[in-house]
Amino acid sequence: VADNASPYRDARRRTLDEYPRPSVAVDTAVLTVPEGAGLSVLVTLPKDAVRGGPHRWRLPGTFLHPGELLSDAVLRSLREKAGVTGLRPRQLRVFDAPGRDDRGWVVSVAHLDAVRAESIPLTEHTRLVPVEALPALDFDHAEIVGTAVVALRADYRRGPDPAGLLPAGPFTVRDLRTLHERVLDEMHPADTFRRTMLPALRTTGEFRRGARGKPAELYRRVIELD
Amino acid sequence: VADNASPYRDARRRTLDEYPRPSVAVDTAVLTVPEGAGLSVLVTLPKDAVRGGPHRWRLPGTFLHPGELLSDAVLRSLREKAGVTGLRPRQLRVFDAPGRDDRGWVVSVAHLDAVRAESIPLTEHTRLVPVEALPALDFDHAEIVGTAVVALRADYRRGPDPAGLLPAGPFTVRDLRTLHERVLDEMHPADTFRRTMLPALRTTGEFRRGARGKPAELYRRVIELD
């Protein structure tokens, strides 16, 4: 607009345009805990993959569009490439090694989110693979998965199910402990786990019946997610 | 090269070029603890600043060059804009708010490093300002400083002088405690501080003499920096 024009502004704009620019991508490690498996990550096969071609599995990602927030680009890529919605991506770090993408100069802002496996519609082009037995992934995506796993596990050491991987509604302490054991890939003593988690939980007065043994009380988080 | 040509590769390269690209900048919060002041950050005035113009103080930064690592761009910007060398920048996160830079579409990868104040040559275009009394900074640089301060303080809660802000050579526990108190902006009881830090320190058998009171033993880190 006219009244913004000034010698300072023009000098700065000319400088900015001189620089070559990289493509900026977002790639997201969507972590989950499927029935009967440990911590797993969502990988996709590009839609244009050709049988026998050089394509390998990779994390869902896309290029950042003009005026778009990184977190919005993540949501867009997950919706379009994997049909997953309702996430809240968290930024991990930028992967910038030269040559990390053989298509050209691409830096990738890696993201992390976790979601219940039921929210991920599996198709011919999507798979959930255990993080302890990753297949070969495109680019540096295996390194991104490693960074994401460390970050998610650090969260799960701090409090009860911070990513909301439990089903909606109240849950027993055993539900919570089993989930944490699967995310962290380590066992926790039941009594200590209960005592460390209880301050962050509130009772509901309801119980889960029908199983063997003494009915377990159902709890909710003191601080609800979202 | 010819033998890399394939239908897959060509299809992918064409796709990449379709995307508009943002400028990618790096901006670095260089933190230090000057004599007689608390935690401070290095800010610069652009070299082309005009007296009375719209320029304000900002963090040293630059645009990423083709083929360059982000950490190398950081080192380059610090060398050229502030004459500081020998740093090891750490990535914080990407700042990507639309409109954060009125020159155009610029995302910035914020970095952090800490260095002794003696390593920063102060000129007409550089200043050290306390982080608790920041002047108005350009762009979203005040937010970057806030993120950097939180990250550095988290490091200083974990172990003895992780950034190497003490002078080279051995140091007393009091030297170390005073530094931590200035970085964290909070007092620490001398006995508890000593007991928590000692496992990460090793004795030298030497003592600092000449001051009042009982001479203090000089220590080194168990794990040297670098």
Next chain:
DNA sequence: GTAATAGTGTCTTTCAGACAGTATTCA
């Protein structure tokens, strides 16, 4: 009843903070 699961009492260890005491120097 028995097996299974939920939940508690309590002991030990560890660690941080508090506080008082001892040790060694300078003035």
Next chain:
DNA sequence: TGAATACTGTCTGAAAGACACTATTAC
């Protein structure tokens, strides 16, 4: 000698792990 600083002994309280114990259900 006294003041200042370095360092240590020891108590308390909080938290985690271990382990045994009680409580309540299905079968």
